[in-house]
Amino acid sequence: MRSKYLVKELLSEITDLLTPYIPRASREAQLLLMAHLNIDELWLITHQTTEVENTKELFEWVNRRVKNEPFEYITNRVSFYSEEFFIKEGALIPRPETELLIEEVIKNFPDKESSLTFVEVGVGSGIISVVLARHFLNASFIAVDISEAALEIAKVNIEKFGLSDRIELRLGSLLEPVDEKIDYLVSNPPYIEDGVVLESNLDYEPQNALFGGKVGDEIIKELLDEVLKQKIKFFTCEMGYDQQDKIRLYLEHKNIHSLEFYKDYSSFDRGFTLKVQN
Ligand SMILES: C[S@@+](CC[C@H](N)C(=O)[O-])C[C@H]1O[C@@H](n2cnc3c(N)ncnc32)[C@H](O)[C@@H]1O
Secondary structure (H helix, E strand, C coil): CCCEEEHHHHHHHHHHHHCCCCCCHHHHHHHHHHHHHCCCHHHHHHCCCCEEECCHHHHHHHHHHHCCCCHHHHHCEEEECCEEEECCCCCCCCCCCHHHHHHHHHHHCCCCCCCCEEEEECCCCCHHHHHHHHHCCCCEEEEEECCHHHHHHHHHHHHHCCCCCCEEEEECCCCCCCCCCCCEEEECCCCEECCCCCCHHHHHCCHHHCEEECCCCHHHHHHHHHHHHHCCCEEEEECCCCCHHHHHHHHCCCCEEEEEEEECCCCCEEEEEEEECC
């Protein structure tokens, strides 16, 4: 490592370091450098012969990336619903398909002025509650998680978007810490079957954000029980691609108004909205 590099030299050296380990190494090198210098693509293209100093942190990032640590945990940023959020190890990295859960809620509840009480179970980094709070301007949110580490990360994002007065974080399991009447429940719970072997970069993500139990849908079913018991009018939930039939069966002969499933960008089943009769 030298004390100074031209941008083009840095890109070439980082690409060489990443190439044995990472597909699309030259693109990753660009993205790491852009995040490190806080610059955009146009700057990068037009400043190939600009000198860069203080590259120690950048090379530390490269060393972490070659071990397959996710880019988002290294750079502490992730984009979701066209906004940039803070992220670090301890909360799940938001996935693009979760944007569809937001779309689903907005479709089901067109009145964005309404003063609803939303509850989110499994807030993680806070992306769902934050995006919904920016859409439903008079709504209040209670956001629950069993992970203190996740709640700390959600707090950073809630403060970043100036929403501390409308999103309250609570530590606990499922709806245990919530006594209030809930108008709309949302959740992207862990729903993968215990023991499934996942890609190695998922080792960095909190396992209690991924695995939902022996079958996988246990947490979803516990939430369904609560929704029926408390007669919560709306429940939108993400789920696994193969869980539609089990959820349909579970709700057979129960007193519901409607149950609609939605698909993700690859046309796999990805979630549902349950409406319950009062
Ligand atoms: C799939 S992650 C979703 C995070 C975030 N909402 C998102 O969509 O990116 C699931 C979250 O549920 C939390 N969780 C797991 N079991 C829980 C439980 N019994 N009660 C509350 N939260 C739970 C995990 O800690 C994790 O933050």
